Amino acid sequence: MNRRKFLRQTGKTAALLGLSALPYDIMALPETTRITILHTNDVHSRIDPFPMDGSRNEGLGGAERRARVINEIRSEVEHVLLLDSGDIFQGTPYFNMFGGEIEMKLMSAMGYDAATIGNHDFDAGVDGLVKQLPHANFPLINCNYDFSDTALHDKILPHKIVTKGSVKIGILGVGIELDGLVPDAWYGNTKYQDPVSHANQTAAYLKQVAKCNYVICLSHLGYRYEDDQVDDRKLAKSSRHIDLILGGHTHTFMDAPEVLANLDNQPVTINQVGWAGILLGRIDVFFERNRKDRCITCENRWIK
């Protein structure tokens, strides 16, 4: 059976099973490693589910719920990465009253591996963000803000490398232009730099120097703008060495991830899961030991 046919049949099987257990038979192949990437964005201090008050999102979301789902997935698969694309803060009185402390504690308890910084994460100022970092046991990652003249100097990582099984994964982060979006006094001397060139430089380092097998970009740029403001789609098309962009900022509920070709005509997957912790994104990536005859032709399959 050739690979293409194999995958098609796997897809069919998955559909028959209601797609419930992600029963990819590919796992039966030797030397295959599955990495399960779970992700959120723009949770905006939504600790509790939305109240049952007739609002559009009533009864949805909630950190405790998310923790249960994450734990359940952790019990089913070996390699989980848990990531957030920024705007952790601001939106409920939890932030007004405690400045982000409980948000960081809960993300730490859930085992987040990394998060990037959204514009609203500056809402208590640079100092307010610094103050909450001791409550986080995971790093905040960004490569296009220059924090050298701020209290965040040395506290934000440009990237993080995680090894899961035999797979090495590089994680980088990019943030949105702050001028006009965040009051000057709040971001202080933080300098915004071009996210595309900085993401590409960091990704090149991760792929070529650090020999990562897969590079994830946590982005708070936004999914799509009609004008020339940089967004995840423009970043994907202008990128090299990035495999996956987990986005935020625009609160976009995507029906399905989008796959675009990068400068080297390689696929970049973009995903974003709305806001407020209403959704948890899950992307399972299957890696196999390289054999030239196993390299497959490109086929995107959407199963609904």
Added chain:
Amino acid sequence: MKKKGLRSLCLTLVVMSLATACTSVMHVAAEGTETIRMTSRVDRMGEETSLPSLIAPYRDSVDAEMNEVLAISTAPLVKEKPEGTMGNWVADATLHQAELLLNEQVDFSICNYSGMRVDRVAEGEITRRYMFEIMPFDNFLVLIELDGTTTKKLFDHMAASGGWPISNTVSYTIDNGKALDIQIKGKSLDPGGSYSVVMSDYVANGGSGCDFLKGLPHEALNVYYRDAMIKEAQMISEKGQKMTPRVEGRVKVVAHE
């Protein structure tokens, strides 16, 4: 995910090609994605976590401060373009509170659309919590004096983004993203005139794309934008009245085929 009720909005199996990038040891063979909705169906999934005990003391404090009912609203507060009940109420409330603080008449009040952070609050009891969720930012209420030309720019900016909340002292029509027929206190906008406008310091300092306001002098009213809303709701209650948010044609849109 085993329970059928948890099924995703989508599930995709994406077969990735790395035909030209076979230099690394491990390469991507496939990607499968799914989105999991956080509904009450997952509440009993798996085992209890440490989160409830972590959250409890914080929630108790929040509840103690935020569950206070400020007023009763006769209609839902809905965030909508070009005009919604939430925005109308917020703009009128801040205008009224600014006038009380200044002890003088103000021409109009605006709020940036993205400054309101929830889509809908049901009619009935409006708690302090809802005011925080509508307006979570610690922005201040300010008064700014604009010349006629800058006022026109402001209306065009609001029109271009489909309509921002404005007080009942003004109205205009959006035509192809431009503001037409701008009426301020019953009179057409005078390009040579001058207008007093209430807004948040965030917008006055150029936020939400209002860079044309940046650097203009404004008067700080030393009250949080949100606190002005809270005060208005409390004053309505004290008078034995109810909040009556409504849409009344402050912003009209010309339909084009």
